[in-house]
Amino acid sequence: MPELPEVEVTRQSFADRIAGARIVMLRMGKALRWPLGCAPQSLAGRKVLGVRRRGKYLLLDLDQGLLLLHLGMSGSLRFEPAPGAAGKHDHMDLQTSQGTLRLHDPRRFGAVVFAESQSSPEARKLLGKLGVEPLEDDFQAQDFWKALKKRKTVIKQVLLGGELVVGVGNIYASEALFMAGIRPTTRAERISLARATRLHAAIRTVLARAVQIGGSTLKDFSNAQGESGYFQLEAAVYGRQGLPCRICASPIRAIRQGQRSTFFCPVCQKP
DNA sequence: CCATATACCTGGCAGC
DNA sequence: TGCTGCCAGGTATATG
Numbered sequence: 001m002p003e004l005p006e007v008e009v010t011r012q013s014f015a016d017r018i019a020g021a022r023i024v025m026l027r028m029g030k031a032l033r034w035p036l037g038c039a040p041q042s043l044a045g046r047k048v049l050g051v052r053r054r055g056k057y058l059l060l061d062l063d064q065g066l067l068l069l070h071l072g073m074s075g076s077l078r079f080e081p082a083p084g085a086a087g088k089h090d091h092m093d094l095q096t097s098q099g100t101l102r103l104h105d106p107r108r109f110g111a112v113v114f115a116e117s118q119s120s121p122e123a124r125k126l127l128g129k130l131g132v133e134p135l136e137d138d139f140q141a142q143d144f145w146k147a148l149k150k151r152k153t154v155i156k157q158v159l160l161g162g163e164l165v166v167g168v169g170n171i172y173a174s175e176a177l178f179m180a181g182i183r184p185t186t187r188a189e190r191i192s193l194a195r196a197t198r199l200h201a202a203i204r205t206v207l208a209r210a211v212q213i214g215g216s217t218l219k220d221f222s223n224a225q226g227e228s229g230y231f232q233l234e235a236a237v238y239g240r241q242g243l244p245c246r247i248c249a250s251p252i253r254a255i256r257q258g259q260r261s262t263f264f265c266p267v268c269q270k271p
Numbered sequence: 272c273c274a275t276a277t278a279c280c281t282g283g284c285a286g287c
Numbered sequence: 288t289g290c291t292g293c294c295a296g297g298t299a300t301a302t303g
Contacts, residue, residue, distance in 0.1 A: 109297060153275090
């Protein structure tokens, strides 16, 4: 479900409320993508220090170790003082002294993994190859361009790969490329410094705006308080196949890249 | 090493 | 109504 904005909005919606809480118990339901990596009851009594985000992962820092959470394609979190009975797709309840963090994930591509530290093998396996954070200062246009020059793959795939820059998923990849005027099928190595600079800015703008209005591009997204910002941000191209481009009115095209849908304007976006 | 395909899993929807 | 096939926000892993 979630790309960087949705994960970040989720984080912001419960980080302050869970910080300082003591874990009462952890209940795991049906298997998620990976096993937890420790006995759930072993976490009882530990303290939640805070919640950080790395790419699309949420990191719950504990006084000893940390929990890595990923929402996969269909996951969402809720944090409530007194949640009702767990439903069919509620696969984790982290009950704490300040409320229960519940993972709802129908497709179960999500994950909850315990790691002793951020540099432990379990953590490095998941976080080790992640690229730079797009909204941080160390995401620089010049570096981005240099890295693009080393990639022969088409630019859309490079963005989705997350080894160069994290957080851009299937929707925001199409949106950012539209904003930058770059055809998704363009090979990364052929993108000029000027265009890479535009793409760099587009990625930041698209993601930052989505965070600002509450991660609302997605149809069924809601934050950990259950608030949704339904479609406040309208997609320029994603899901708009055949509809007129908002800039030039040409029909938006849909293609498949790496088994995923890509949308673009054939006129506004140059190869 | 690089680029691409596959696998994981469930639900919603279009079409018949 | 019920069935079938396709599609969906991600990404580690296998394969060429």
